[in-house]
Amino acid sequence: MIEFQNVSFSYDKKTPVVQDLDLVIKKGETVGLIGANGAGKSTILKLMLGLLYGEGTIIVDGLSVTKANLPMIRKKTGYVLQDSDNQMFMPTVYEDMMFGLRNYGMSREAAEARVDAVLEQLGLQDLKYRHNHKISGGEKRMAAIATVLVMQPEVILMDEPSTALDPFNRRTVIRTIQVLPQTKVIASHDLDMILETCDRVVLLSHGKVVADGDCGMILRDRALLEQNRMELPLCMQMQGV
Amino acid sequence: MHMADALLAPSVAATMYVASGAVAGICVKALKKDEDMAKLPTMAVTAALVFAGQMINYTIPGTGSSGHLCGGMLLSALLGPQAGFLSMVVILAIQCLFFADGGLMALGANCWNMAFYGCFIGYYLIWKPLMHSRLFAGKKNAARVKIALSSVLGCIITLQMGAFSVVLETSASGVTELPVGTFVGIMQPIHLAIGLVEGLITAAVLLFIYEARPELLTELDEGTEKAKSRCSLKTTLAILTAVVVVVGGGLSLFASGNPDGLEWSMFGNSEAGYSENMGLDEEAYGISSKTADAAEAIQEKTAFLPDYAFSGSDSAAGTSVSGLVGSAIVAGAAVLICMLGGFFRRKKSCHG
Amino acid sequence: MDKLSGAQSELREMDVLAAGISVVHRLHPLCKLLVTVTYIFIVVSFHKYDLSGLIVMVLYPVLMFQAAEIPVRVFFYKLRVVLPLVCAVGLANPFLDRMPLTQIGNLVITGGVVSMLTLMLKGCLALMASFLLVATTPIDMLCGALRKLHVPKVLTALLLLTYRYVGVIMGEASAMSQAYSLRAPGQKGIHISAWGSFLGQLLLRSMDRAQELYSSMELRGFQGEFFYSDIPACRVSSVMFVLVSCSFFACARVVNIAWLLGNLVVR
Numbered sequence: 122m123i124e125f126q127n128v129s130f131s132y133d134k135k136t137p138v139v140q141d142l143d144l145v146i147k148k149g150e151t152v153g154l155i156g157a158n159g160a161g162k163s164t165i166l167k168l169m170l171g172l173l174y175g176e177g178t179i180i181v182d183g184l185s186v187t188k189a190n191l192p193m194i195r196k197k198t199g200y201v202l203q204d205s206d207n208q209m210f211m212p213t214v215y216e217d218m219m220f221g222l223r224n225y226g227m228s229r230e231a232a233e234a235r236v237d238a239v240l241e242q243l244g245l246q247d248l249k250y251r252h253n254h255k256i257s258g259g260e261k262r263m264a265a266i267a268t269v270l271v272m273q274p275e276v277i278l279m280d281e282p283s284t285a286l287d288p289f290n291r292r293t294v295i296r297t298i299q300v301l302p303q304t305k306v307i308a309s310h311d312l313d314m315i316l317e318t319c320d321r322v323v324l325l326s327h328g329k330v331v332a333d334g335d336c337g338m339i340l341r342d343r344a345l346l347e348q349n350r351m352e353l354p355l356c357m358q359m360q361g362v
Numbered sequence: 363m364h365m366a367d368a369l370l371a372p373s374v375a376a377t378m379y380v381a382s383g384a385v386a387g388i389c390v391k392a393l394k395k396d397e398d399m400a401k402l403p404t405m406a407v408t409a410a411l412v413f414a415g416q417m418i419n420y421t422i423p424g425t426g427s428s429g430h431l432c433g434g435m436l437l438s439a440l441l442g443p444q445a446g447f448l449s450m451v452v453i454l455a456i457q458c459l460f461f462a463d464g465g466l467m468a469l470g471a472n473c474w475n476m477a478f479y480g481c482f483i484g485y486y487l488i489w490k491p492l493m494h495s496r497l498f499a500g501k502k503n504a505a506r507v508k509i510a511l512s513s514v515l516g517c518i519i520t521l522q523m524g525a526f527s528v529v530l531e532t533s534a535s536g537v538t539e540l541p542v543g544t545f546v547g548i549m550q551p552i553h554l555a556i557g558l559v560e561g562l563i564t565a566a567v568l569l570f571i572y573e574a575r576p577e578l579l580t581e582l583d584e585g586t587e588k589a590k591s592r593c594s595l596k597t598t599l600a601i602l603t604a605v606v607v608v609v610g611g612g613l614s615l616f617a618s619g620n621p622d623g624l625e626w627s628m629f630g631n632s633e634a635g636y637s638e639n640m641g642l643d644e645e646a647y648g649i650s651s652k653t654a655d656a657a658e659a660i661q662e663k664t665a666f667l668p669d670y671a672f673s674g675s676d677s678a679a680g681t682s683v684s685g686l687v688g689s690a691i692v693a694g695a696a697v698l699i700c701m702l703g704g705f706f707r708r709k710k711s712c713h714g
Numbered sequence: 715m716d717k718l719s720g721a722q723s724e725l726r727e728m729d730v731l732a733a734g735i736s737v738v739h740r741l742h743p744l745c746k747l748l749v750t751v752t753y754i755f756i757v758v759s760f761h762k763y764d765l766s767g768l769i770v771m772v773l774y775p776v777l778m779f780q781a782a783e784i785p786v787r788v789f790f791y792k793l794r795v796v797l798p799l800v801c802a803v804g805l806a807n808p809f810l811d812r813m814p815l816t817q818i819g820n821l822v823i824t825g826g827v828v829s830m831l832t833l834m835l836k837g838c839l840a841l842m843a844s845f846l847l848v849a850t851t852p853i854d855m856l857c858g859a860l861r862k863l864h865v866p867k868v869l870t871a872l873l874l875l876t877y878r879y880v881g882v883i884m885g886e887a888s889a890m891s892q893a894y895s896l897r898a899p900g901q902k903g904i905h906i907s908a909w910g911s912f913l914g915q916l917l918l919r920s921m922d923r924a925q926e927l928y929s930s931m932e933l934r935g936f937q938g939e940f941f942y943s944d945i946p947a948c949r950v951s952s953v954m955f956v957l958v959s960c961s962f963f964a965c966a967r968v969v970n971i972a973w974l975l976g977n978l979v980v981r
Contacts, residue, residue, distance in 0.1 A: 172929050195933050206882050207926040210403075210875060211940075212854040221934030252729060254881040272934065366796045367840030368833055369803055372759045390866040402868070403931065406875030407924040408917075413880050414887040415913050417717040419903030431913065440917075448869060452876045459848045459856075460728050461721065462792035466844040467754045537762065537833055538803045539810030539826060563909055570914030578921060685766025686818075687979050688972030692769050696776040703780030 122148040122276065122304050123169060123181050130164060130175030130328075138164045139175060139328040146306065151298070153315035153336065154308040156325035157350035162308035163203070165325075166278045169306075170200055182275060196225065199269030203280040205261040209253040214245075214264045217253065218271045225272075239271045243297060259290030266297060276304045283311045312354040316340050324349060363524055363553075364457065365472055367465030371535035378531065379470030385478055386451055389444040401445055408440055409449035413456065420563050429559035432517045434480015435489070436564050439513070440571075442580050443485040450477035471531050475524040483523060484516040493581040505582070509572055510565040517561030518554060525553040718888035725881060731784055731849040738782035738850045742952035743859040743945060749959045750847040754840045756963045762829040763815060767970040768836065774959060775842035782850050789845050793838065800837035804830040853877050858945040871940045879923075887916055 123146040130139040139161045146152050154162045167173045169181060171191045179186040181194050202208045211217040215236060222232035240246050248256060248264055256264065262282065269277060282298070283291045291314070298305065298318045309315055315322060315336065322339045324332040326349050332339050339345065343353050352358075367375075393401065412433040420429050433453060437446035454472050458464035464472045492512040498504040529545045532538055538545070571578055732739075738746075753774060760768045779786055811826035848856070857870040890912065894904065904912050965971070 167929075170929075170933060172932075192935065195935065198933075200930070200933050202926060202930055204923070204926065207923055208930045210878055210927055210931065212852070212874060212878060216854065220931075220936075220940075224935035224937060252733075254878060255726070255729060268934075364796075364799075366800050366837050367754055367758055367844075368800050368837035370758065372755050375755075375758070386869065387866075390868050393868060400928065402871060402875065403927040404921065404924040406872055407879050407883070407920045407927065409872070409876045410879035410883040411913075411917055411920045413876070414718065414884040415916070417721055417884070418887060418891060418913065419717070420909055421901060421903035421905055423906050448872060449876070451869070452873050455873060456877060456880060459844065460725060461795065462841055462845060463795045465754070465796070465840055466750065466847075467758060467840065532803065537829075538806060539829070540803070540806045566906075566910030567913045567917065568910075570910035571917060574914065574918055575921075683816075684973045684976030684980055685970065686976065688970075688974065688976030689766050689769040691975045691979070692772060692972050696772055699773070699776050699780055703783075707783060 122146055122150070123306070124179070125165075125168075126178040126180070128168065128175055128177035128179055130161075130168060130173060137328050139168065142177070142328070142330065144323065144330065144333070146304065148304055149302070150321055151305040151307070151319045153319035153322045154306060154325060155310070155312065155315060155322060155351065156331075160325040160349075161328040162325060163280055164328075166200065166280055166306065166308055169276075169278065170195065170198060196272070197274055198276045198278060199272055199274035201265055201269050201277070201279040201282055203284070205258075205265040206253075208265045208268065209261060212252055214248045214251055214253060214256070214267070217264070218268050221268065221272050235273075236271055239267050243267055243270070259286050259293070262286060262290065262294060263297070266294070270301075274303060276306070277301065279305065279307045279309075281309050281311075282307065283309060283314045310351075312340055312351065313356055316354050316356065324351075363472075363475060363521075363528060364454075364464035365468040365475070365528060365531065367467040369532050369535060369537055370468050370471055371537070372467070374531050374535045375467045375470060377470075378468075378474050382451070382470045382473035382478065385447060385482070386473075389447050392444045393448070401441070405441060405445050405449045406452075408437060409453050412437060412449070413453050415567075420559075422559055429556070429563055431567070432480065432513075432521070432557075432560035432564045434477060434520060435484045435513055435516045435561075436567060438481040438485040439489055439568055439579055439581075443481045446481040446485070447477050450481060471527075475527045475531075479520040479523040479527075480516075484520045488512050488516040488519065490581050506569060506572065509568050509579075513565040513568055514558065514561030517564055518557035521553045521557035521560065522550060525549040718884050718891060722881065722884050722888065725884075727788060728848060729852075731788065732852045734783065734850065736782045736850070738778060738846075740946070740951075741850075741955055742948045743851045743855040744862050745948065745952040745956045746847055746851055747856070747859050747863075749956055750843045752960050753843045753963055756967050757836055757839045757843070759967065760832065760836065762832055763825060764970070765828050765832045765835065766972040766976075767966065768832055768839075770966045770971040771839055771963070772835075774962070775839065775846060778846045778850075779842075782846065784846070784849050788849070789842060792845060793841065796837055796841055797834070800834055804833040807833070855945060862945070867940060874940065882923075883916070883920060886919070890916060 123144075125142045125144040128139060128142040129137060131137045138159075142165070154165060156162055164173065168175055168179055169186065171186045171188070171194060174186075182197055184190040184194055186194060209217050211220055218236045218239070219229075219232050222235065223229070227235075236249075237246075240249055243263060243266070245260075245263055245267055248260055248267075251260075253261070253264070266282070279298075282294050286294060291311075295314055295317055298307070305318075307315065307319060319336045321334065322332075322336045323330055324339060324345070331349060332342075332345060340354050341357060346352055370378075412431065415431045415436075416433060418431070420431075422429050434446065434450055437449050440446070441449060451473050454464060454469060454477065458466060458469055458472070489512050492508050492515075495508070497511075498507050501507070526546065526549070529542060529549050533540075533542045533545065568579065572582075576582055753771070757768065757771050760771075779789075807830040808824060808826035811824060811829060813825040814822045815825050815828055816823050851859075854874065857874050860870050860873075861867065891904075894908070894912070895901065898905065
C-alpha cells in the first residue's frame, strides 16, 4: 500500500530529518510510528502526503508521490492533524465536513447524506451544526476525525490523535481507531494507545528506523525503548515486564 | 481612531465607501493574479493575530501608561500592501460588527483612514523605499536600523494622515461646531505621540521577526544592489520630508506650552482620553473666528443633503412644542412595546 | 490584559445570541442587511436640529429587540466603546452654537444642545441597528448574504477564516499574557524588554499555524472556492419585512411623525 524507497529529507540541507528510509506498509495494517521528539514522525507523514518533498521514491497505492499524482493520492489519504483547530477552519462541523467533498465535485445532496452517515457512525449527530470554536477539545478531535472519514480514504494518517484528551475522550478515539478498517499510520508518544490500536510498530531515531516489528514485541523491550528516549507503556510496567 | 456612524453624513460615508471599495477591488484583483488564494490562510491568521495584538497593553517606560500595536504597518511589512489592506478591512469589519468599535456605515471611512494609509502609504512611500535605500550601507546593523526607522516613521506619518482624514470627514459631515483649525490642532499632536509609541512597538515586533525568521518580511533581501541608483534621490526626499514632519510636529507640540497635551495623549490611547479634552479645552473655542467661518462655509458647501423642512430656525422653534409632545408619545409607545414583549415572553414560558 | 478575555467572552456572547430561534433570526440575512443599512443611512441623514423627527426611529430597534428576544443589557455594554467619541465631538456644540432654537418656560434651548442630543441619539440608534443585525445573524449567513451582493469571495472567505481564528489566537495571547503577569506581578502591561518577543513569538507560531491550515485545506482539495451553508430561501415574510420597515423609515424621514402626533394632542 505504502512504500518508502531510500527516502531522505532535511529542512535546511544540513541536518537530515529522515535518512535513507526504507519502509513498506501493507494494506489493512495499522502501524504505529514512535520515537523521541524530532525523530521524524510527523515529517514521514507529511512526505507521504506530498506536503514536503525529499529525495527517493514514495509510492502510495501504486502512485508515486509527485505533483501530478497529488490530487489522486490526497483523495485516497486522510490526515488528522495534531491541532484540530488547524483542521477545522470552517464555521461549523457540518460545513467543515462538506468542504472536502464539495471540492471534489460532489453534489450537495450526496455530500450531505455522506456527512450524516459518518456522524452517525461515530455517534456525533449532536455536533453537526455546532460551531467549531465553541466545541470542546475532545469533541473537536472527534469532529476532525469525522472530517477525514467523510472523504472515505483508503489510508488514514494520524498525528498524535490522543494528546490533550481526557481519559474518556481518549478511550472514544481509541475505540474509533480500532474499528476503522482502513490502513492506518499513527504517530504518537502515547505508547499505551499504540499498544491497543496497532499491529506493528516502527521505532524511529534521528530519521532512521531502529526497530520494526510486532507491536507487543517492541513495546515490551525495555532496553530498546529506553535507549531511544522512551519508556515501557504503563500497562507493561504494571505487569512488571 | 475608529469613527462612529453618527459622525458621518451619508454622503461622506458613501464617498468613503466608494473609495475604500475601489482600493479593495484593486487588491482583490492583484491577489487573484499572483497568489491564487494560497495566501489566504496566512492573511486570516495574521489578521487574527493583529486583532488580538491590539488588545495587549505595552507599558511605556516612565509613564505608567500603555500603548498598542499599529496594524497597518505590521501587516503590510509581513504580507505586502494588497493582502495587508484586505486583512485590515476584515479586522475593522469584525471590530465594528462584534465589538461596536466603529460603525457599519463608517466602515468605508475607517478602512480609508486606517487601512489605506497604513498599508499603501506606509508601504510604498516608507517601507519599500527605505528598505531598498543605500542608507547606512556598509554599517553593521543597517537592516535593523532601517526596519526600526521605517516602522516608526511609517506609523507616525500614516497616523497623522489618518487623523487629518478624520477631521476632514467629520467637518465635511457638519456634525461638530468645532472649527477645523482647532480640531486639527487637537488631533494631530495627540496622534503624533500615539504614532511614535505604536511605531516603536511595531518596530520591536518586526525586529524580532527579522532576527528569528527574516524570510517572513517583504522587501528585505531583493535588490539592495540594483536599487542603489534608482531609489536614492526619492528615498532621501521621502526621509527628509518625514523628518521635517516629525520634527515640526514635535516642536509645535512643545511650543504650544501645553505639557498636559503629551500626558493625556499618552494616557489616552483610547479615544475617550483625548476627546474629553476636546470639550474641555477652553482656549480652543475662543480662537480664530476666521477659521470657524471658513469651516462653516465648507460645511455649507459640502452638505450634500441639506434639510428642506427645517432650514430656518423659526420653523424649528415653531415645531418644538408639538415635537416634544409627539416625542413623549413615541417614547410611551416604545415602553408599551417593551412591556408587551415581556408579557408575551412570560406567557410563552408559562406554556412551555 | 483583561481586555483579551473580555473580548473572548464578548464574542461568545454574540455567538449565543446569533444562535437564537426568534422570528427575527429566521428572516433572510440579506433582507436584514438591507434594512439595517437603510436604517442607519436614514438615521444619520436627519438634520442636526431634527431631534423630534429622529425620535420616531427609536421604534424600530425597540420592536426588534423585543421580537428577537435579545436582552438590551448586552447592547448597553457595547455602547461604552462608541459613545465617548460621539459625546466628545458633540460636547463642543452647546458652547459653539448658541443660537436659541426654542424656549420652554424660562429655559432657552440653544441649537448646540439640540444638535448634541441629536448626535448622541444618532450614535446610539446606528449602533443598535448593526448590533441587532449581528446578534440575530450568524457570521456564515452574513458572509453568504455578502456573496449574494457579489462581494468578492476572497473577502468573504477571509472574513470567515479570520473570525474563526480570532478566537483561537486571542486564547493563545491571553494564555501568554497570563503567564507573563504571573511572573511579573504589579506590571500593568508588557515591559519594553519584551515588546518585540511577546507578540513576535505568537506571530511565528501563528505563521506555522497558517502553514498547517493551508496544508489541511490543500489535502481536502481546496481550489479557491468556499462552500457556505445554504441561506434559507427568501420567504414572503422577509420581503414584507423589508418593504414595511423601509417604507416606515422613509415616512419618518419625510414627515415628522412625532410632530404630527403632538399636534393631534395639543390642538
